Amino acid sequence: MxxxxxxxxxxxxxxxxxxxxxxxxxxxxxxxxxxxxxxxxxxxxxxxxxxxxxxxxxxxxxxxxxxxxxxxxxxxxxxxxxxxxxxxxxxxxxxxxxxxxxxxxxxxxxxxxxxxxxxxxxxxxxxxxxxxxxxxxxxxxxxxxxxxxxxxxxxxxxxxxxxxxxxARPQTAETLPRFEAVTKAFKTEVERSFISQKRPAYYAQSLNISVPYLNECVKNATGHPVTYHIAQRVALEAKRLLVHSGKSVKEIAADLGYDDYPYFSRLFAKTTGITALEFRSKNRD
Structure with a gap:
């Protein structure tokens, strides 16, 4: 290796x-x-x-x-x-x-x-x-x-x-313009803030809308709730570091804003269906 x-x-x-x-x-x-x-x-x-x-x-x-x-x-x-x-x-x-x-x-x-x-x-x-x-x-x-x-x-x-x-790619008829606009703004904010902000309330407040409305927009546009997208973005960054860096899982958890290392490990496994160490082992050269 x-x-x-x-x-x-x-x-x-x-x-x-x-x-x-x-x-x-x-x-x-x-x-x-x-x-x-x-x-x-x-x-x-x-x-x-x-x-x-x-x-x-x-x-x-x-x-x-x-x-x-x-x-x-x-x-x-x-x-x-x-x-x-x-x-x-x-x-x-x-x-x-x-x-x-x-x-x-x-x-x-x-x-x-x-x-x-x-x-x-x-x-x-x-x-x-x-x-x-x-x-x-x-x-x-x-x-x-x-x-x-x-x-x-x-x-x-x-x-x-x-x-x-x-x-210009075709959009589905079911995706309403307002829902899509809110979802795009939400994803942009997640990209900026996912390490420090994990709560849906933060993203709703940054967009000046309520949490239920944010969830409604995101779920209608993507089929998944707000928490799903936040967890997926965290998991992607964790995957990158697991495979392409020499950091320990505990160090990666800290880099991604989690002081509670066991919680991060459970969240990663729940989000990806595999533990962090298993993912690293399967994807390392």
């Missing part, structure tokens, strides 16, 4: 990308850091993929995904992932730190994350590639007088087009 680091590695934007934006068209032969991205890590920035050719096999939070030609992918900064295989690939990758994202687009991305890779029609993918081509051209024009704002605006246009494709 390979030795695990104390925590999950976080990749930061290289110093040469001082603007907090990088975009490139690449094939597997162009990747100098292939060994690094093959290892489990998080990125401290948002990553968008436009797959032109071949197949990229990625593992994101214990789920396997394939990006095939004319498909797009998005990995947000919290997600634990690695590139498992690249087969005859050609793609465009856009990396943007949070500070450079249009606030409206950032809120949208936070509300839809995580998302599965999405296959597009030829027309939709061609539009994205046109926007990506402009970004690529501007990225190289470093002597342009308005280089930074032009690059930022063009890349945000591409991000907006990508986000629009994800939110």
């Amino acid at each position: 390979s030795k695990k680091s104390a925590s999950i590695p976080v990749h930061t934007m290289p110093n040469e990308f001082g603007l907090g934006i990088a975009i490139a068209r690449a094939s597997v032969e162009d990747l100098e850091d292939i060994d690094e991205i093959n290892q489990v890590h998080r990125d401290a920035y948002h990553v968008f993929f436009l797959q032109e050719k071949g197949t990229s096999h990625i593992v994101v939070d214990f789920q396997d995904y394939n990006l095939t030609p004319q498909s797009i992918g998005y990995i947000h900064p919290l997600q634990v992932h690695r590139v498992a295989a690249l087969v005859d690939v050609k793609f465009v990758a856009l990396m943007v730190n949070t500070e450079n994202l249009n606030p409206e687009y950032l809120a949208l991305l936070q509300s839809i994350a995580p998302v599965k890779p999405l296959s597009l029609s030829g027309e939709a993918f061609a539009l994205l590639m046109e926007a990506a081509s402009l970004c690529l051209k501007l990225y190289e024009r470093k002597d342009e007088k308005l280089y930074q704002p032009l690059l930022k605006d063009s890349c945000n246009a591409l991000v907006g087009l990508i986000a629009a494709q994800f939110i």
Whole structure:
């Protein structure tokens, strides 16, 4: 068994990308850091993929995904992932730190994350590639007088087009718009606060609604109550640390806001159907 680091590695934007934006068209032969991205890590920035050719096999939070030609992918900064295989690939990758994202687009991305890779029609993918081509051209024009704002605006246009494709997915007739809006806001707040806040009352108060109404919205939109989603988010973070770090279960419990280690162990087993140590044993390399 390979030795695990104390925590999950976080990749930061290289110093040469001082603007907090990088975009490139690449094939597997162009990747100098292939060994690094093959290892489990998080990125401290948002990553968008436009797959032109071949197949990229990625593992994101214990789920396997394939990006095939004319498909797009998005990995947000919290997600634990690695590139498992690249087969005859050609793609465009856009990396943007949070500070450079249009606030409206950032809120949208936070509300839809995580998302599965999405296959597009030829027309939709061609539009994205046109926007990506402009970004690529501007990225190289470093002597342009308005280089930074032009690059930022063009890349945000591409991000907006990508986000629009994800939110254009069909919605079920049973999902009422108000219920879905409240549920998205709830999930966004859970993402920010799940370590310190476990009680439904906190999330209801942050959204200025009652606990019963919050439960009604979330259950109608997802089929599960508020407590289920909080427990699932805690369990996901625990799984990440169990498999990809060398921390003990007691240390992980403390990291996730639980002083009562036995309670955390019971909650994990109830949520996942398996004990923390069993999960670690089954999923470690």
